[in-house]
Amino acid sequence: xxxxxxxxxxxxxxxxxxxxxxxxxxxxxxxxxxxxxxxxxxxxxxxxxxxxxxxxxxxxxxxxxxxxxxxxxxxxxxxxxxxxxxxxxxxxxxxxxxxxxxxxxxxxxxxxxxxxxxxxxxxxxxxxxxxxxxxxxxxxxxxxxxxxxxxxxxxxxxxxxxxxxxxxxxxxxxxxxxxxxxxxxxxxxxxxxxxxxxxxxxxxxxxxxxxxxxxxxxxxxxxxxxxxxxxxxxxxxx
Ligand code: PGA
Numbered sequence: 474x475x476x477x478x479x480x481x482x483x484x485x486x487x488x489x490x491x492x493x494x495x496x497x498x499x500x501x502x503x504x505x506x507x508x509x510x511x512x513x514x515x516x517x518x519x520x521x522x523x524x525x526x527x528x529x530x531x532x533x534x535x536x537x538x539x540x541x542x543x544x545x546x547x548x549x550x551x552x553x554x555x556x557x558x559x560x561x562x563x564x565x566x567x568x569x570x571x572x573x574x575x576x577x578x579x580x581x582x583x584x585x586x587x588x589x590x591x592x593x594x595x596x597x598x599x600x601x602x603x604x605x606x607x608x609x610x611x612x613x614x615x616x617x618x619x620x621x622x623x624x625x626x627x628x629x630x631x632x633x634x635x636x637x638x639x640x641x642x643x644x645x646x647x648x649x650x651x652x653x654x655x656x657x658x659x660x661x662x663x664x665x666x667x668x669x670x671x672x673x674x675x676x677x678x679x680x681x682x683x684x685x686x687x688x689x690x691x692x693x694x695x696x697x698x699x700x701x702x703x704x705x706x707x708x709x710x711x
Contacts, residue, residue, distance in 0.1 A: 476667050478683065478710040479629065479690035481512040481595065482697025483535065483563060483671075488515050496526040498700030502707040503529055509710045510690075513697065514563050517549055524558025533561035533595065536569055539582035541589075551583075551590035561593045563692075565621050567635045577620030588626040595629040595692070596621050597671070598656075602636035610634070611655050618659050629667045630656060631692040637672025639694060644672065646681060653687035676705035683711040 484492070492515070503511050514533035515523050523532055534554035538545050541552065554562055564587065565580035584594040598617040600610040614632070622628065632652055634644050644652070649670050657663035670682055671692030682688060690710065696702040 476665070476689045477508065477510055479510045479512060479667055479669060480703075480707050480710055481514065481533070481561075481563075481631075481669065481690065481692045482703055483514045483566070483692060483694050484516060484697060485535070485568070485694060486516060487698055488519055490519070490522065493519065493523055493526050495700050495703075496523065496528065496530060499530070499704050499707065500528065502704035506707055506710060509707060511707055512561060514561075517554065517557065520554070520557035520559055527558075531561060532559045533563055534559045534592070535563050535566070537562050537564070537583055537587055537590075537592070539579065539586045541586065551587045551592050554587075555590050555592050559592060561595055561629075562587050563595045563597065563631075565597045565617075567597060567599055567633060567638060571635075577617050580621040581623060584621070584623045584628060588623055588628075593627050593629065594623070595631055595669070597631045597633050597692070599633040599635050599638075599672070602634075605634065605636070610652065614652065614656065615659055618656065622660060625661075629669060630660070631669040631671050632656060633671035633692060639673070641673050643674070643678055643682070644670075646685060649682060650685050650687060653685065657687055674706060676702050676709070679706040679709035680711075683709055685711070 512531040537551040538548040600613040667689040674691040
């Protein structure tokens with residue numbers, strides 16, 4: 474089963490207008506890897522302006538509301554995210570699950586809304602450090618998958634062990650490989666689904682992580698804020 478690699482950058486709550494020069498700065502790396510999909514999730518305030526500069530780079534929102542419209546002050550619907558120029562939306566990131574108390578059921582409702590609006594959800598799952606120490610990582614991730622995924626349609630999964638996000642720690646290649654095999658076996662159409670790894674992916678570790686057979690790309694936080702680092706990660710895609 475041929476699955477295209479996806480290198481996705483999540484800027485989180487970083488970036489103002491001048492950050493959009495990034496798209497010109499990564500252009501060379503993007504052009505030299507036509508076999509790789511490249512995506513950036515800027516803050517929603519930049520989506521519209523990013524759309525005119527992104528070229529072949531795909532754009533994503535970092536969240537959307539499950540409802541199509543209504544009295545939800547400060548929230549954005551999936552259709553608004555698409556209207557601003559995105560083709561994808563990140564859902565269920567651990568920072569949303571933790572900071573905003575999002576349950577897997579909420580994530581699933583958002584994923585359904587995203588699909589209805591024509592967006593491809595990138596659905597994040599991952600265990601806490603205590604779960605892994607207790608040997609419960611597959612139980613936790615399996616439960617998140619069971620309750621976060623839509624019934625069908627196109628979506629991407631990002632496995633992000635929470636203890637590896639923004640910490641400089643990465644899961645071992647053995648642990649990443651075995652979790653990706655587990656996820657593929659747990660979900661419908663597992664052989665066809667793109668499964669990304671996220672958590673402190675950097676130029677120095679990208680090539681070995683992306684070379685793993687069941688890893689179809691990366692969801693990159695901190696290293697997606699620097700064009701030089703992100704370009705190296707694009708070039709390292711397996
Ligand atoms: P990080 O973030 O690369 O800074 O660890 C990853 C993520 O949150 O998706």
